[in-house]
Amino acid sequence: xxxxxxxxxxxxxxxxxxxxxxxxxxxxxxxxxxxxxxxxxxxxxxxxxxxxxxxxxxxxxxxxxxxxxxxxxxxxxxxxxxxxxxxxxxxxxxxxxxxxxxxxxxxxxxxxxxxx
Amino acid sequence: xxxxxxxxxxxxxxxxxxxxxxxxxxxxxxxxxxxxxxxxxxxxxxxxxxxxxxxxxxxxxxxxxxxxxxxxxxxxxxxxxxxxxxxxxxxxxxxxxxxxxxxxxxxxxxxxxxxxxxxxxxxxxxxxxxxxxxxxxxxxxxxxxxxxxxxxxxxxxxxxxxxxxxxxxxxxx
Numbered sequence: 001x002x003x004x005x006x007x008x009x010x011x012x013x014x015x016x017x018x019x020x021x022x023x024x025x026x027x028x029x030x031x032x033x034x035x036x037x038x039x040x041x042x043x044x045x046x047x048x049x050x051x052x053x054x055x056x057x058x059x060x061x062x063x064x065x066x067x068x069x070x071x072x073x074x075x076x077x078x079x080x081x082x083x084x085x086x087x088x089x090x091x092x093x094x095x096x097x098x099x100x101x102x103x104x105x106x107x108x109x110x111x112x113x114x115x116x
Numbered sequence: 117x118x119x120x121x122x123x124x125x126x127x128x129x130x131x132x133x134x135x136x137x138x139x140x141x142x143x144x145x146x147x148x149x150x151x152x153x154x155x156x157x158x159x160x161x162x163x164x165x166x167x168x169x170x171x172x173x174x175x176x177x178x179x180x181x182x183x184x185x186x187x188x189x190x191x192x193x194x195x196x197x198x199x200x201x202x203x204x205x206x207x208x209x210x211x212x213x214x215x216x217x218x219x220x221x222x223x224x225x226x227x228x229x230x231x232x233x234x235x236x237x238x239x240x241x242x243x244x245x246x247x248x249x250x251x252x253x254x255x256x257x258x259x260x261x262x263x264x265x266x267x268x269x270x271x272x273x274x275x276x277x278x279x280x281x282x283x284x285x286x287x288x289x
Contacts, residue, residue, distance in 0.1 A: 004169050016164035017200050017263050033167030033259075037159050037174055037266075044167045072200060072262075 004032050007043040007054060009061050014041060017070035022060050028053045079104060119146040119185035146185070151287045153180035153253075156280040163266040163281075170208055170216070170223065170256040173266055173281075179254045180285040186248035187289035191217075193255055194237040195281040196267045199229035203261035207238055210254045217241055223256070229264055233276040242288070253285045 016036050023034055023043060030053065032044040043057050069077065082104055086097055093101075106112045123139045125131070157178050165171060172178070180191070191209055199205070206223035208216050218224040227236045243253075257264065268281040 004167070004171060006171070016166070016265075020166040020263060032169050033165060033171070035163065035165040035167060035171060035173070037161065037163035038177060042171070044169060044171050 003047060004044045005047050005049075006035075007045060007049070007057055009041045009043070009058065010039060011041040011061050011064070012039040013066050014064060015066040015068065015070065015073075017073055018066070018068055019061070019064050021070045022064060023057065026053075026056050026060060028056065031057075079107070119143060150187075151182040151184050152285070153182040154282070154284040155180050156282055157268050158270045158280055159266075159268040160271045161269050162277070163268070164263050165257060165259060166263050167258050168260065170206065170258045172210070173255045173257055175254055178281060178283055179252050180283045181250060181252045182285055182287065183250045184246055184248055184287045186246070187287045189243045189246060189251065189253075189285050190240050190288045191243055191253050191283075191285040192238055192240040193281075193283045194235060195255075196233050196235050196276060196279050197227070197229055198231055198233045198265050198267065199259070200231070200263040200265075201261075202228070202230050203259050203264065205229050205236070205264050206258050206260075207236065208256040209238060209241070210256050211243060211246070212251055213254070216256070217243065223258075233267060251285075253283065255281075255283055 014036050016034070019036070019041070020034050023031060028045070028049075030045040030049050032046065034044065035042045041061055043061070082100060086093070086101055103112070120138055120143060122143060123135065155178060157174070159174070159177070163173050165173070182189070193207070193209065197205060205227050207225045208218040208223035210216050224241065225236065225238045227234065257266070266281055267277045267279065269277040272278060
């Protein structure tokens with residue numbers, strides 16, 4: 001098991017996907033991921049993290065807003081909205097609807113990048 | 117009553133009440149009620165991780181600690197997991213904060229996860245070679261991509277969340 005240490009911060013009510021995105025966005029090479037649970041945030045880093053990086057991590061956790069969705073959550077919401085718009089009888093489907101559905105399906109299957 | 121290495125009886129010796137209590141009664145009681153630890157964790161919310169390195173799920177509350185008499189320990193785990201999107205999860209168990217039971221492998225168990233909740237178990241594993249004394253067993257996990265979740269939440273009102281994460285250990289010899 002490669003060695004990681006935890007930076008443990010008290011922070012209830014987080015959006016784990018968004019927080020992970022924000023921490024990854026700091027571009028800290030020692031960052032290995034984040035865990036949440038029980039009102040604690042544990043940021044996993046390799047030992048020897050410089051103090052400036054620690055401070056940047058603490059600040060990111062402090063300013064984290066759980067109400068802000070992650071990129072993936074925004075894409076999922078957009079996908080749900082697009083699917084909801086297609087919920088109509090088949091005769092009402094236009095060529096544009098069929099094209100939109102095909103695009104959603106292709107993104108779902110990983111054949112094309114998902115649109116936000 | 118604890119376990120005492122059984123006495124080797126000598127021909128002609130006087131067997132006293134104390135000897136019988138220690139070597140028969142107390143040892144039978146110890147075998148009937150071996151050292152055990154079972155955690156049925158309600159986290160009042162899901163645990164999550166994005167770590168691609170094995171890390172403890174909860175090094176305080178999801179940890180089974182017991183004091184053994186030097187025998188083998190049987191340890192196992194079950195919990196309900198999901199992922200934010202398709203990914204793989206690896207589980208392992210760490211003994212005394214250092215030794216990984218799945219050492220030499222990626223872990224003890226692995227599972228592909230998606231948004232649907234799935235029960236995943238580490239089957240019973242015998243841990244030999246532990247000295248008499250206190251030992252702890254912690255669940256480790258990692259993802260290969262998306263955020264993974266361990267559901268253990270009596271506050272959610274959703275049946276698939278309202279289940280405990282179960283980690284158990286018992287001395288078996």
